Amino acid sequence: MLTSECGTGGTGPDPGRSDRPMLADVTPALAALIGVVVGLLGGYLIAWAIVRQPNEGPEPDPLLELRRVLDALRCGGAVIGPIDEILAANEPAIDLGIVRGNRVAIPALLTQVREVRRTGETAAINLDQTRAGRAEQQLAVRVLRLEDGNVLVIADDRSAALRVQASARDFMANATHELKTPVGAITLLGEAVEQAADDPDAVVRFSRKIQAESSRLSLLVAQIVQLSRLQGQAPANAERLEVDEVIGSALDRSRQLAEARRISLTLGGVRGLVVRGSREQLVTALANLVHNAITYSDDKARVVVTTRPVEDAERGDRIAIAVSDNGIGISAEDTRRIFERFYRVDYARSRQTGGTGLGLSIVAEIVEGHGGEVAVWSKLGSGSTFTITLPAAPAEEEVA
Structure with missing residues (x-):
């Protein structure tokens, strides 16, 4: 009941x-x-x-x-x-x-x-x-x-409770569907390995595909668990954080991928800004945005992360962190749905890169839990900019 x-x-x-x-x-x-x-x-x-x-x-x-x-x-x-x-x-x-x-x-x-x-x-x-x-x-x-x-x-x-119930039901249905794909692939590849026992090259090829699907399955499960824990809740371990340090950690997570694609990662804007929150969650949110920017950009492209203070008379001082790329861009129709769970703009590319369709949903939940907002600007063929806006740390917590 x-x-x-x-x-x-x-x-x-x-x-x-x-x-x-x-x-x-x-x-x-x-x-x-x-x-x-x-x-x-x-x-x-x-x-x-x-x-x-x-x-x-x-x-x-x-x-x-x-x-x-x-x-x-x-x-x-x-x-x-x-x-x-x-x-x-x-x-x-x-x-x-x-x-x-x-x-x-x-x-x-x-x-x-x-x-x-x-x-x-x-x-x-x-x-x-x-x-x-x-x-x-x-x-x-x-x-x-x-x-x-x-x-x-x-x-x-009971409207709000029913909406939560419907959202949980949809999430479970989508999660079950998404889990079936790598599990089914691993099963078929296992059968292929068995049938190709006399062909060492085929065994190696199928084994690598099994490893790739296993990695994708592990990532999907980890993100489902992470998303179920977040649910827009405020972090329990909030602390004073230097924005520059958070961004640096997020860039480090994607540096190897960027180097493999010969994509430059650039940090600009105002330095020395401070927020309050969970370091691990905010690093994860920014790393997801940077990873997406690299994934949907061409080789030798550039991804730029910028920061700036934002004055808001009603809600207090805030800090905007923008991740920009000059990649393939997103259509207006896709932009409206981009933060939906399991939604993918380019399903083929997402499958190729191991995407789960949960990265931006996790970003949205983390930002909401920190009392912020996330917005996107994009144009097909020109690139995209995702902007996270967070409350600035109170003045008394800033370094003297």
Whole structure:
């Protein structure tokens, strides 16, 4: 069963909505929360009835107390009266589009409220709703009748949890597909070696191909594991880092490949810049960009890494690190998908060079985890520039 946190969705209702009730999938946490809310409301109503005595001062306002209880919730909550009027509702209920003004805004939910009021049976439903200009929402809703005859509605937005679940499902499907390719190749090559036992040259040739596929498989597994650990999370071992030193380490990882292709690696821009983060992760991100720049450039080309400070009044000082090449370039259509997992611009070249289609996804996850952004400019036949922008280290951490 899917679990999710109670939270807010959009910023308000919209008349352009289509609603579709589904079989309920309400989380245990939401069910427990319902019990707490009902207990609070019931306890208050009993206490209110006890203290409601004549000539003992002004009567407490039950609606005010209801609102206080609902305002303490992180998910949407509303109490509906006997003629479908909203007696109390919190801000998340408005944000999720459950209520509009003093009425229930979702027709399917209003129907369920009336049914619960009539039968007294608690209902748990899922509602999919689409509002103009908003992403589709999936709401887990619980509806129950209170002792005074009013109806309590609690709604939890499950959209983010469902997107994460779908992303994980797609990732596993793609990973399984990608793993089959080298595994299948190794199996076939093993059979070829067996059949070519009397031909030493063929055995050597097939053995080398087995080694190449094994290396590709090892790299793919390592990157899948690395990507699953990252997931845009902030590094646990963040430290003060000299950008020049990080870039130097990244260039060293690709220097042998560059020399084999007679491609020059050049470092330019402003020196002495400082960031905070994981040294290993940032070196990996830059090394992936440099490796791609070399891979998709012609022999005797040039790859340039430049750095510069960026002033940002809203987010604070930042540092931009750009990796540029004059290689084959990327089309506009491919640029939009370049950071997708397992996506390859040139599948044939990627297979030839042992690419997995995960390098840029890893870059994006690392940069996101460091509170930065990665952008790409490219033109077919002219080359590409990938720019990482990271928060600069606070001034008090810089070398005096």
